[in-house]
Amino acid sequence: MFVELNNLLNTTPDRAEQGKLTLLCDAKTDGSFLVHHFLSFYLKGMGRIDAGVNLTVARERGQLVFLEGLKSAVDVFFQTQEEPHPLQFLREANAGNLKPLFEFVREALKPVDGGEARWTYPVLLVDDLSVLLSLGVGAVAVLDFIHYCRATVCWELKGNMVILVHDSGDVEDEENDILLNGVSHQSHLILRAEGLATGFCRDVHGQLRILWRRPSQPTAQRDQSLTYQYKIQDKSVSFFAKGMSPAVL
Amino acid sequence: MAAVASCGSGAGSTGSAVATASKSNVTSFQRRGPRASGTNDSGPRLVSIAGTRPSVRNGQLLVSTGLPALDQLLGGGLAIGTVLLIEEDKYNIYSPLLFKCFLAEGIVNGHTLLVASAKEDPANILQELPAPLLDDNSKKEFDEDVYNHKTPESNIKMKIAWRYQLLPKMEIGPVSSRFGHYYDASKRIPQELIEASNWHGFFLPEKISSTLKVEPCSLTPGYIKLLQFIQNIISEEGFDGSNPQKKQRNVLRIGIQNLGSPLWGDDICCAENGSNSHSLTKFLYVLRGLLRTSLSACIITMPTHLIQNKAIIARVTNLSDIVIGLESFIGSERETNPLYKDYHGLIHIRQIPRLNNLICDESDVKDLAFKLKRKLFTIERLHLPPDLSDTVSRSSKQDLAESTKRLGPGCGMMAGGKKHLDF
Numbered sequence: 001m002f003v004e005l006n007n008l009l010n011t012t013p014d015r016a017e018q019g020k021l022t023l024l025c026d027a028k029t030d031g032s033f034l035v036h037h038f039l040s041f042y043l044k045g046m047g048r049i050d051a052g053v054n055l056t057v058a059r060e061r062g063q064l065v066f067l068e069g070l071k072s073a074v075d076v077f078f079q080t081q082e083e084p085h086p087l088q089f090l091r092e093a094n095a096g097n098l099k100p101l102f103e104f105v106r107e108a109l110k111p112v113d114g115g116e117a118r119w120t121y122p123v124l125l126v127d128d129l130s131v132l133l134s135l136g137v138g139a140v141a142v143l144d145f146i147h148y149c150r151a152t153v154c155w156e157l158k159g160n161m162v163i164l165v166h167d168s169g170d171v172e173d174e175e176n177d178i179l180l181n182g183v184s185h186q187s188h189l190i191l192r193a194e195g196l197a198t199g200f201c202r203d204v205h206g207q208l209r210i211l212w213r214r215p216s217q218p219t220a221q222r223d224q225s226l227t228y229q230y231k232i233q234d235k236s237v238s239f240f241a242k243g244m245s246p247a248v249l
Numbered sequence: 250m251a252a253v254a255s256c257g258s259g260a261g262s263t264g265s266a267v268a269t270a271s272k273s274n275v276t277s278f279q280r281r282g283p284r285a286s287g288t289n290d291s292g293p294r295l296v297s298i299a300g301t302r303p304s305v306r307n308g309q310l311l312v313s314t315g316l317p318a319l320d321q322l323l324g325g326g327l328a329i330g331t332v333l334l335i336e337e338d339k340y341n342i343y344s345p346l347l348f349k350c351f352l353a354e355g356i357v358n359g360h361t362l363l364v365a366s367a368k369e370d371p372a373n374i375l376q377e378l379p380a381p382l383l384d385d386n387s388k389k390e391f392d393e394d395v396y397n398h399k400t401p402e403s404n405i406k407m408k409i410a411w412r413y414q415l416l417p418k419m420e421i422g423p424v425s426s427r428f429g430h431y432y433d434a435s436k437r438i439p440q441e442l443i444e445a446s447n448w449h450g451f452f453l454p455e456k457i458s459s460t461l462k463v464e465p466c467s468l469t470p471g472y473i474k475l476l477q478f479i480q481n482i483i484s485e486e487g488f489d490g491s492n493p494q495k496k497q498r499n500v501l502r503i504g505i506q507n508l509g510s511p512l513w514g515d516d517i518c519c520a521e522n523g524s525n526s527h528s529l530t531k532f533l534y535v536l537r538g539l540l541r542t543s544l545s546a547c548i549i550t551m552p553t554h555l556i557q558n559k560a561i562i563a564r565v566t567n568l569s570d571i572v573i574g575l576e577s578f579i580g581s582e583r584e585t586n587p588l589y590k591d592y593h594g595l596i597h598i599r600q601i602p603r604l605n606n607l608i609c610d611e612s613d614v615k616d617l618a619f620k621l622k623r624k625l626f627t628i629e630r631l632h633l634p635p636d637l638s639d640t641v642s643r644s645s646k647q648d649l650a651e652s653t654k655r656l657g658p659g660c661g662m663m664a665g666g667k668k669h670l671d672f
Contacts, residue, residue, distance in 0.1 A: 033607050070538035077535050078480055134564040135534055136527035166567055173560035200615055232608050 001040040002033075004239045008210065008228065009189070013045035018121050019154045020161075023187040025180065027167035028195035029206045033232055035127050038162045042123045069131065098137060098145035106152055109159070122159035124149055129183070130166040130176055139175040143182045150186065167192075188213055196229075203247035204229050208239065298498050298544075300358025302428050304328065307605040312360070312500055312546050313429040315350030318628040320429055322598055322617070323571060324610025327548075329500060330541045331570035331602060332533070336553040337507075338577040338594060343619070344550045346379075346626055347575075348504055350432050351548045353378040355446075355502035357430055362448035363482055363503045365475055367512035371450030374506070375443050379432035433624045451478050453513065469514040469525055472532040479503060480539055489543040501545035508532075509551045509565075518555040526561065533568040572599040575619070589631075592618035596628055 006012060024034045069087065076087045087101065109122040132142050146163065153159045163183060168176050184190055190211040196204060211225045228239045240246070304311050304325045311326030314333065320326045327333050333351075337344040355362045356378065364371035456474050468476075483489050488501045509515055509529050516525060540547055549569075553562050566572050577594035578584045596617045603609045616631040 030603060032603060036607065070534070070541050073535050074480075074538040074542065077476070077538075128567075130564075130567065131534070134527065134530035134568060136531060168560065168563050171559050171563045173563060176560070200611075234606075234608060237607070 001044055002037050002237045005037055005237065006041070008226070008239060011041075013041055016041075016045055016160070018158045018160060020188040021150060021154060021183075021186055022160070022162045022189045022191065023183050024162065024164040024191050024193070025167050025184075026164070026193045027169045029193055031164060031166075031193040032127075033237055034191055034193060035125065035162070035164055037237075039125060042125070042160070042162075097141050098132070102145055102148050105149055109153060109157060122153060122157050124153045124159065124161045126161070126163045128164050128166070129179065133173075133175050133179065139178040139182075142179055146183060146186070163187075193230075203231060204245045205232050206230060207242070298500055300354070300360060300428060301329070301500060302326070306610060309604050312358075312502070313354050314347075314548075315352075315354035315430070315432065316347065316626060316628070317429040317431065319347075319573075322612050322628070323601060326428070327546050327571065328602070328604055329544055329546050331546060331604070332537055332540060333546070333548045333571045333573070334565070334569040335548065335550045336572065336574035336599075337550050338575040339554055340577065340579060341507075341552070342579070343575050343577055343594060343621065343626075345506070346434060346621065347573075348506060348548060348550050349374070349378050350626070351502065352504050353381065353432055353438055354430060355500075356438065356442050356448075357381050358500075359446070360500045360502050361486065361488075362446065363451065363479060363501060364448065364506075365451035365453075365478075365504065366506040367453035367471065367510065368507055370452050371448070375448065375450075376437065378438040378443075379434045380436040380438045382431040382433050431625065434621065434626060435624050449478075449482055451475055457514075468531055469528045471514040472528060475505070476532065476535055476539070479536070483539060483543045483545065488545055498544060501543065503540075503545055503547040505547065505549045507552060508549050509553075509556065517558065517561055518552065519557070521557040526558065529561065530564050530568055533565060537568065537570075566600060569600070570602040570604075573597065574599055589618065592620045592629070592631070594619055595631070 001013070011017070022038070024031055024038075026034075072087050105124060109124065129142060129146070132145075133139060150161060153161050165180050165183060166176065167180055190209075190213065192209040192211070194207050194209070196206060207227060207229050209225065209227050211223055213223045227242060229242055229245060230237050230239045231245065298310075301310050301312050302325070303309065306324060309328040311320075311328055313320050313326050314323070335344050335347055352362055352364065352375070356375075362375075364374055366374060451474075453471050453474075456478070457471060483501065484491055486492075486501070488499075507513070509517055511518055515528055517529060536547065539545075551565070553565070553574075556562055574597040575594060576597065578586075578589055578592070579594075583589050596619045598612065598615075598617070601609045601611055614630045617628055618631045619626060619628045
């Protein structure tokens with residue numbers, strides 16, 4: 001979790017809003033640091049972690065359910081499965097729908113009846129939705145999946161969703177554009193990490209555009225948008241206004 | 250960081266050069282590394298694997314790509330469990346050389362090789378590998394070591410010394426004597442080395458003749474066969490940690506040539522919206538899944554300049570870990586450009602992964618060129634020649650100014666405009 005980014009977004013782990021969909025988008029750069037931020041942000045918000053964020057511990061405690069696509073893909077591909085597997089679509093010639101995947105998500109996020117609640121509200125973090133397109137699922141099927149997830153997670157369970165989608169930029173990937181547009185119209189907050197237009201720079205790794213939206217209401221008020229530039233360091237990311245990089249000043 | 254854990258637990262064994270380089274605190278992203286039999290260690294303890302070293306940045310286990318200059322650009326080497334994708338140059342002249350250097354490095358280090366090709370028989374590919382550069386004094390020792398290779402104990406430390414023939418212009422840090430070797434492109438690798446090595450070949454025309462009994466799925470049959478072959482080798486030879494009785498761990502180097510070309514049965518190079526447009530991306534995804542759970546590293550060469558649908562190239566790039574593009578000057582207008590007269594082509598590092606870390610070892614220099622001299626393949630930083638004389642003619646200055654515009658961003662030189670200002 002990057003404290004500077006929390007300040008920019010005006011949130012803290014203990015008083016984060018619920019029922020929100022956040023879209024992370026990266027164009028010509030690597031947006032994985034944003035995923036890292038949100039992962040540790042929400043884990044911190046669970047309130048029971050002592051110092052730092054430790055994924056193994058979180059997983060053991062049941063707070064973090066991890067579907068590792070790569071490993072599951074190998075299992076699905078090489079062994080015949082009896083019961084429906086979340087990544088069933090990999091075996092199908094024409095990838096139908098992502099229903100098994102949704103069922104898995106729904107099962108995982110169901111609050112446990114009785115006993116201690118695992119979490120105050122569930123968070124679904126999707127690292128890289130664009131990979132689903134590469135695996136043969138159609139853009140409409142992916143949008144359906146997101147819609148179902150949103151209905152369950154954001155509305156029914158009052159949780160949050162964070163999705164990462166790659167922006168292909170000037171390469172014309174129609175399916176990806178459909179997906180990106182579809183998800184951005186449904187999201188409350190869009191964080192867009194872009195590489196600098198002038199090319200690679202050692203001191204400024206990219207630019208982050210933050211856009212707050214209200215998808216349910218028509219655009220009566222203008223959406224608020226901010227732009228910052230950032231530099232990624234070993235353990236954190238520092239943000240500064242455009243042109244105000246410490247290397248320049 | 251299970252990848253380092255498997256190597257780090259052997260730190261107490263004899264002669265191990267690998268210290269526990271991993272940080273003790275867990276970073277927030279855990280790489281699912283190869284799961285070694287760490288729990289029941291009643292058998293022989295793990296020894297460090299020849300030809301590997303941990304990365305200084307994130308503790309990942311690295312292998313050399315066969316070109317020390319390229320290792321330096323990639324932050325030390327190729328991490329185990331990752332895919333190195335090489336976008337072939339237009340006439341496929343230089344990418345086979347990188348491919349062969351990778352395989353030759355595997356033979357020299359005693360790694361197991363898996364060579365897959367649809368065009369050439371892997372046995373022929375191995376015959377054409379470049380010879381490692383040796384110091385004359387130690388050549389006798391080297392020969393002896395080769396004959397001793399069959400005995401299981403002694404093949405960990407092969408005493409191969411190399412000599413710097415021509416120092417590449419890139420600054421190279423101290424290279425361990427067991428990591429990274431120089432190769433002589435004009436000579437063939439000695440036959441004894443090939444025979445002493447453990448390799449598996451996948452030649453598509455041979456494998457595809459048998460009838461295929463698998464349910465229809467949108468991967469082309471060639472890819473399915475290749476994935477099954479790779480998975481068989483990994484599980485049979487215990488690269489995924491499934492066979493704890495094996496005495497020593499080894500690395501599997503996989504090399505796949507011309508992936509995506511029509512010879513593999515894929516039509517992405519022929520048609521823009523073919524019937525199998527997801528075949529290649531699915532293959533890469535499952536392949537990466539296999540690699541992440543085993544001690545292997547993979548090099549793939551792909552003729553991306555032939556792929557009709559540019560969106561597929563973007564997806565393929567996202568699905569690979571390291572992507573390097575080779576652009577040769579042959580046949581292009583740059584061949585006669587005075588700026589490039591010493592070089593054979595440009596090398597573009599398009600993507601480097603961030604494994605277990607927020608940042609990666611991106612090199613500051615983005616203008617890199619390669620040249621194949623009589624023996625060596627070198628990668629150098631491209632820079633403008635100094636303009637020293639007073640009487641340089643105006644036309645040549647114009648040419649240089651035009652050339653500077655074509656340089657990629659990141660070059661620190663001033664790009665001159667069309668007018669030349671005299672001071």
